[in-house]
Amino acid sequence: MKICPAEPHDLAKLLAFREEAAAWLSQLGTDQWQRPYPADKLLATIEAGEVFMLRDGHATAATVTLTPDAEEGLWTEEELQEPCMFVNKLTVGREHAGQNLGGRLLDWAGDRAHRAGARWVRLDAWTTNEALQHYYIAQGFKHVRTVNEGVAVNGGPRVSGWIAQREARPTAHDFHDLTPPPRRLRFAA
Template sequence: MRITLAQPDDLSALLNFREEAAGWLSELGTDQWSRPYPADRLAATIEAGTVFMLRDGTATAGTITLTTEAEEGLWSEEELRAPSLFINKLTVARTHAGQDLGGRLLDWASDRAFRSSLWWLRLDAWTTNEALHRYYLRHGFQYVRTVVGGDAVNGGPRVSGWLAQRPAERAAHGFEDETPAPPWAPDMHGE
């Protein structure tokens, strides 16, 4: 399997991917991702080069979004002084479930962060999805805190404020990495 940057023509597949994940999550009893994600916001993240696709031949097996920009209101000023890579929208296709591809994508992100001289791999998870919290804890993340204040971007209470982090470190993920080095680490792929 290989990891590539998402391209503009991946937009509809990513939207369908998210809808599939929302249906699966609903079956598990959580309302995570029940609101449709705005296509223009997803297109902007693709254009920014922060969305990565896990490809299994011609099929999309998973996706992850990585950025060095933290969502406003989640992390303290002190925490933000530590160079970090933030994970968003980690999703694995139901056709590829049960292979720990999500865990391997987390390892790939950790390795990418480490090779970029970043200290932390951080995320915010759906506040009420306790199964997801346990998943991240099993994959080496440590709980930091839960932010429950308002969400200025979407209006209303924050729904994704469970914060966790793990140190960035080298990790064997087993994927073929076809992505360019990030702008903050231009020589990252050099050994």
């Protein structure tokens, strides 16, 4: 499998991935991702070079966003002084489930964050999706705290405030990495 940057023409596939994931999550009894994600915001992250596609031949198996930008209101000013990158929108296509692609993408993200000069790879998860929280803990993330107050980026109530981190480190992920070298974080040592 190969990992490469998403391109603007991938927008429809990424939105369909989100819809597929929302339907699957609903079957599991969670309301995570039930609101449509704004296409313009997703396109902006694609154009910023922060969205990556995992391809299995011509099929898209999974996607992840890796950004130096924190969602407002989740991390303290002190925490944001530490060099870090943030994982968002990790999604595995249902036909590729059960292959540990999510765990390997988290390893890839941690490796890329390390090469960018980050100390931490951080994420937030749905506050009511305990299965997802346990998954991230099993992947080596440590729960920092749960933030319930405030407004989310999309203007709705805060629902994704369970925050966690793990050290960014070199990791073997076994993907053929076709991404350009990461930009060094501006505050990295």
